[in-house]
Amino acid sequence: MNIEQASQVLQRVASEVGRVVIGQDELVEQVLIGLLARGHVLLEGVPGLGKTLLVKALAQTLGLSFRRIQFTPDLMPSDVTGSSVYNAKLTEFTFVPGPVFAQLVLADEINRAPAKTQSSLLEAMQDRSVSSDGVTRPLPQPFLVIATQNPVESQGTYPLPEAQLDRFLLKLQINYPGKAAEFALLKNYVAGFDSNRLEGFPQLLQQEHVVAMQDAVSQVRVTDEILDYITSIVDRSRHFPAVAIGASPRASIGLLAVSRAQAVLRGRDFVVPDDVKAHAHGVLRHRLVLQPDAELEGTSADACVDAILREVPVPKTAA
Numbered sequence: 001m002n003i004e005q006a007s008q009v010l011q012r013v014a015s016e017v018g019r020v021v022i023g024q025d026e027l028v029e030q031v032l033i034g035l036l037a038r039g040h041v042l043l044e045g046v047p048g049l050g051k052t053l054l055v056k057a058l059a060q061t062l063g064l065s066f067r068r069i070q071f072t073p074d075l076m077p078s079d080v081t082g083s084s085v086y087n088a089k090l091t092e093f094t095f096v097p098g099p100v101f102a103q104l105v106l107a108d109e110i111n112r113a114p115a116k117t118q119s120s121l122l123e124a125m126q127d128r129s130v131s132s133d134g135v136t137r138p139l140p141q142p143f144l145v146i147a148t149q150n151p152v153e154s155q156g157t158y159p160l161p162e163a164q165l166d167r168f169l170l171k172l173q174i175n176y177p178g179k180a181a182e183f184a185l186l187k188n189y190v191a192g193f194d195s196n197r198l199e200g201f202p203q204l205l206q207q208e209h210v211v212a213m214q215d216a217v218s219q220v221r222v223t224d225e226i227l228d229y230i231t232s233i234v235d236r237s238r239h240f241p242a243v244a245i246g247a248s249p250r251a252s253i254g255l256l257a258v259s260r261a262q263a264v265l266r267g268r269d270f271v272v273p274d275d276v277k278a279h280a281h282g283v284l285r286h287r288l289v290l291q292p293d294a295e296l297e298g299t300s301a302d303a304c305v306d307a308i309l310r311e312v313p314v315p316k317t318a319a
Contacts, residue, residue: 001212003219007267013204017057021050023181029265030172030282031058036217036261039169039254040125040145042286049174051148052106053195059104060198063206065140067102071113077120081130095132100124103140103207107147111157118164121145125167142210169254171286220260221270225315230255230276232312237284242294242304247287255283273314281305
């Protein structure tokens with residue numbers, strides 16, 4: 001699949017998903033870019049904004065297997081990865097795969113489980129495999145984890161450790177839809193739409209098509225000027241006054257990956273500076289640890305990224 005074909009298919013997928021996830025067109029595109037870049041996505045937003053519906057609609061449209069894991073304080077690591085169960089007929093232990101063995105996994109309210117359970121996803125997200133009883137089992141391809149967390153409630157939640165956050169390629173913040181979008185959403189429900197039943201929702205692709213689109217990202221050209229722009233942004237985050245701990249080299253790799261995926265979505269075979277700027281917040285906001293004084297003053301990670309983008313010179317040549 002070439003870049004032009006991948007772009008056309010992605011636009012169709014975004015359009016179909018946008019018919020049910022109304023008013024969140026930018027979010028749908030960002031999640032698709034995460035999928036293209038083979039990265040995982042963390043969604044943060046108040047309940048009721050359609051996070052679960054978005055993931056279910058994507059899985060149906062892309063033709064991917066889907067599993068949902070509801071994270072709770074009593075969830076155990078084996079409930080995520082699977083466990084060995086004794087088979088009386090075979091007189092031996094047999095591994096029963098957990099819900100992580102799916103192509104699209106929704107980790108719902110991931111910050112409601114303790115660190116031990118959260119860490120059970122680390123190997124799966126990084127290596128696309130699960131180790132149990134001394135055996136490493138590969139996960140299906142493509143593999144994408146979309147996790148959600150509620151920014152409002154703090155009771156009964158466990159903050160995600162930095163190592164876990166760094167495994168997410170993008171952290172996206174979901175806002176309320178506009179009044180017109182919410183009106184259209186209500187019209188859908190009056191017409192009989194049921195978010196719990198997507199059986200009639202069209203399947204546009206199959207697993208091999210999604211992998212082919214991911215492979216198309218490697219066809220996107222990146223100049224040295226763009227590479228320098230990316231490394232300058234990430235390096236500046238490590239020396240920014242309000243930031244105690246800046247972004248890691250994994251952030252540079254992630255920003256490069258999403259920039260190339262953005263180019264594919266737009267039907268281009270080269271990266272421009274706007275591709276980098278468009279996703280700098282999503283790649284960096286969860287990787288910056290602010291100085292205590294900056295947090296007390298109300299400074300946010302997004303504000304730091306804004307300032308960094310203003311300070312770093314934009315390259316004049318892009319292709």
